[in-house]
Amino acid sequence: MKIPAAGFLKAVGKLNGDPTRVLDLAGVRIVHRDRSALYRAVGELLADPHLRVVRYVDRFAAPEVIAAVGAPANGPDAWGPKSNGYRDLILICRWVRDEPAAAPVLEFFEVQLVTERVAAIMVREHPLYAWRRLIIAEITRRGRPARECDRAFLRACEEWSRRWYACDDAPIGCADRHVAS
Structure with missing residues (x-):
């Protein structure tokens, strides 16, 4: 709910x-x-x-x-x-x-x-998703363009998420290797 x-x-x-x-x-x-x-x-x-x-x-x-x-x-x-x-x-x-x-x-x-696989990755990735939403909401609330540090953080979160979800069809352990890299 x-x-x-x-x-x-x-x-x-x-x-x-x-x-x-x-x-x-x-x-x-x-x-x-x-x-x-x-x-x-x-x-x-x-x-x-x-x-x-x-x-x-x-x-x-x-x-x-x-x-x-x-x-x-x-x-x-x-x-x-x-x-x-x-x-x-x-x-x-x-x-x-x-x-x-x-x-x-x-x-x-x-x-x-x-x-x-997606459900298992979601558990790990959700904090990044929550941070992205929070930062985007704050940028929207301020009503001005995102700062470079905000954009860099959003890009980094997106890249980590992309790496994890790319493992959906990969053998077990793929996401763990990405975490360590």
């Missing part, structure tokens, strides 16, 4: 101040052994008659797949890895009901699917 402040910040920062556009207040992360298991699970979710997928973002997708399906290459719904190499698959789902709910319910929720 996203904390209320995070939902508010997302609405203000990314969604033109419209809180009704925040569709991922509730969510679940499902970790799969590998990409083939992940895509099998996606097929099952897409086939579930009680769910309607309203947004599908595949950051595992190869460039030729992205071009073939006409998926966005830029922006928050962009397909393909993020600039730091992070990959996941996001489904924003909506409950499909045969009858009205007896009580108010969250209508939309996020399903995030990752591989075991």
